[in-house]
Amino acid sequence: MLVNQIAVFLENRSGRIAEFSRVLSDAGVNIQAMSIADTEEYGILRAITDDNEKSINALRKNGFNASSTDLVGFSVEDKPGEMFKVLDILEKAKINIGYLYSFAKSSKKSAVILIKVDDNEGTASILAQNGINLVDQDIL
Amino acid sequence: MFYEPKQECLSNNEKRALQSERLIDTVKRVYENVAPYRAKMDQAGVKPSDIRGIEDIVKLPFTTKKDLRENYPFGMFASPQKDIIRIHASSGTTGKLTVVGYSKADIDLWARCCARGLAAVGATQESVLHVAYGYGLFTGGLGMHYGGELMGLTVVPVSSGNTARQLTLLKDFKADGICCTPSYAVFLADELIKAGFSAKDLNLKWGLFGAEPWTDEMRREIEEKLGLKAYDIYGLSEISGPGVASECEFQRGSHIWDDYFYPEIIDIDTLQPLPIGERGELVFTTLTKEGMPLIRYRTRDITALDDSPCPCGRTGVRLNRIKGRSDDMLIIRGVNVFPSQIESAIINSDERISTHYHIVVDRINNLDTMEIMVELRDDAQIDQIKEIEDIKKKLTSDITSAIGISANVRLVSGGSITRSEGKAKRVTDNRKY
Numbered sequence: 001m002l003v004n005q006i007a008v009f010l011e012n013r014s015g016r017i018a019e020f021s022r023v024l025s026d027a028g029v030n031i032q033a034m035s036i037a038d039t040e041e042y043g044i045l046r047a048i049t050d051d052n053e054k055s056i057n058a059l060r061k062n063g064f065n066a067s068s069t070d071l072v073g074f075s076v077e078d079k080p081g082e083m084f085k086v087l088d089i090l091e092k093a094k095i096n097i098g099y100l101y102s103f104a105k106s107s108k109k110s111a112v113i114l115i116k117v118d119d120n121e122g123t124a125s126i127l128a129q130n131g132i133n134l135v136d137q138d139i140l
Numbered sequence: 141m142f143y144e145p146k147q148e149c150l151s152n153n154e155k156r157a158l159q160s161e162r163l164i165d166t167v168k169r170v171y172e173n174v175a176p177y178r179a180k181m182d183q184a185g186v187k188p189s190d191i192r193g194i195e196d197i198v199k200l201p202f203t204t205k206k207d208l209r210e211n212y213p214f215g216m217f218a219s220p221q222k223d224i225i226r227i228h229a230s231s232g233t234t235g236k237l238t239v240v241g242y243s244k245a246d247i248d249l250w251a252r253c254c255a256r257g258l259a260a261v262g263a264t265q266e267s268v269l270h271v272a273y274g275y276g277l278f279t280g281g282l283g284m285h286y287g288g289e290l291m292g293l294t295v296v297p298v299s300s301g302n303t304a305r306q307l308t309l310l311k312d313f314k315a316d317g318i319c320c321t322p323s324y325a326v327f328l329a330d331e332l333i334k335a336g337f338s339a340k341d342l343n344l345k346w347g348l349f350g351a352e353p354w355t356d357e358m359r360r361e362i363e364e365k366l367g368l369k370a371y372d373i374y375g376l377s378e379i380s381g382p383g384v385a386s387e388c389e390f391q392r393g394s395h396i397w398d399d400y401f402y403p404e405i406i407d408i409d410t411l412q413p414l415p416i417g418e419r420g421e422l423v424f425t426t427l428t429k430e431g432m433p434l435i436r437y438r439t440r441d442i443t444a445l446d447d448s449p450c451p452c453g454r455t456g457v458r459l460n461r462i463k464g465r466s467d468d469m470l471i472i473r474g475v476n477v478f479p480s481q482i483e484s485a486i487i488n489s490d491e492r493i494s495t496h497y498h499i500v501v502d503r504i505n506n507l508d509t510m511e512i513m514v515e516l517r518d519d520a521q522i523d524q525i526k527e528i529e530d531i532k533k534k535l536t537s538d539i540t541s542a543i544g545i546s547a548n549v550r551l552v553s554g555g556s557i558t559r560s561e562g563k564a565k566r567v568t569d570n571r572k573y
Binding site for chain 2: 005007009010011037038039041042043044046060063064065066067069098099116
């Protein structure tokens with residue numbers, strides 16, 4: 001029950017994100033979710049695509065540093081307090097979140113939240129025990 | 141002004157006789173006392189008795205930095221340890237230091253050469269000398285210090301760094317002369333102006349600048365901003381340190397103290413000696429050194445010699461400005477840096493970075509800067525900014541400890557550094573000489 005993402009190293013200069021999306025477009029890959037962390041010099045772009053392996057191959061061929069990571073994902077109802085409920089569980093279990101991003105599909109009344117943690121299995125089982133609705137790659 | 145007028149103005153015949161006599165002694169001495177020299181000479185089929193005059197020097201094998209490295213630390217010394225009173229060292233390839241040992245006579249000779257250089261630019265016993273070369277294993281500071289003291293100047297051993305204090309001392313102690321690297325002189329001048337002062341607030345009349353290549357444009361800039369006459373001084377620790385050659389008041393190239401250090405220029409491809417005036421690699425033989433004599437030592441500096449008469453009366457053959465190196469050594473802020481030192485730091489720092497790198501050297505606001513771009517490996521597992529910052533921080537500190545000066549490290553995507561066919565071009569030096 002994990003969600004696989006790609007992480008891409010970017011130098012913080014103009015045109016790099018456009019180049020990233022051009023490479024995936026040429027490879028015929030669809031981007032489903034994306035988030036960027038950046039500093040003055042560097043950025044890390046994280047994305048989920050409909051074919052991560054194909055994306056990584058295409059990106060590496062075009063001079064990007066790309067790798068894949070597994071995240072824990074869960075869906076929450078689209079209303080106030082839903083995210084806090086989950087974060088509160090993680091906080092009490094002393095689970096540290098490396099980063100987090102979310103997306104919602106317009107066709108659904110729920111949002112998906114993805115978190116990076118050290119122990120995927122342990123985190124997933126704690127969330128499941130607390131009745132949180134875990135998701136996997138298929139949700140996309 | 142002369143420190144040793146007779147020795148500095150020897151006639152051609154007197155000099156050749158002295159050089160011949162000294163070379164014969166030195167060759168005998170190294171053959172008897174230094175195993176690597178004996179092995180090299182035996183291999184070349186040269187015996188000390190084959191050396192009957194300075195013209196026979198071409199029969200002798202060359203010595204290189206590699207020889208010094210292979211015999212690290214004391215294998216090239218010709219004197220027993222009890223006679224060595226000082227060690228200096230400079231950085232060499234693969235991080236190993238190039239070590240030099242000095243006997244009492246060597247320290248004295250070195251100080252006399254520095255004193256000759258000081259006298260040549262007008263220093264007297266009344267002068268205050270501000271020594272802003274680094275003190276320590278680097279020869280700059282202590283070399284000029286001993287030269288200044290020997291001449292009876294008032295020496296201020298400031299060493300390098302702490303620019304604000306340097307300016308205060310220059311103003312308060314009213315130094316007549318200064319010595320440091322030329323790039324630091326320009327930096328100091330700019331800081332002086334920034335602090336709201338000018339050359340009028342100082343008492344400087346002359347400066348001796350060396351330990352790195354510089355240009356006539358820099359000379360004019362230093363002279364204008366610090367209100368002094370700027371002179372070139374040449375040296376390298378292997379031969380002794382600063383003061384192997386020094387400019388006189390006429391600024392027509394540095395007079396080599398060739399009664400002690402015999403210069404040759406060789407073709408870097410054929411290794412054959414070139415006639416005077418032609419450009420090639422500078423080679424030195426020490427004629428009287430005891431601790432670590434060097435025979436035909438290849439300096440890797442590219443330059444030419446000039447033996448036309450100088451109005452000052454000195455007969456020491458003159459060295460033109462250094463026009464580059466025949467190896468890949470860089471001189472950054474006066475410190476010798478080899479790309480191979482940086483390379484081994486990169487290779488050992490983190491498995492997520494590749495061995496593709498490029499060094500860009502520049503001179504910004506008159507200080508040397510070095511940026512090192514290093515590629516991440518294509519398959520590096522990185523999904524958090526902190527991981528990049530950690531790689532960068534560790535690599536920066538690994539490089540600093542390898543080369544002794546700081547560099548700006550920039551991580552770049554795999555494949556973004558231009559690959560070249562054949563020998564990789566690792567360095568872009570944007571400084572102007």
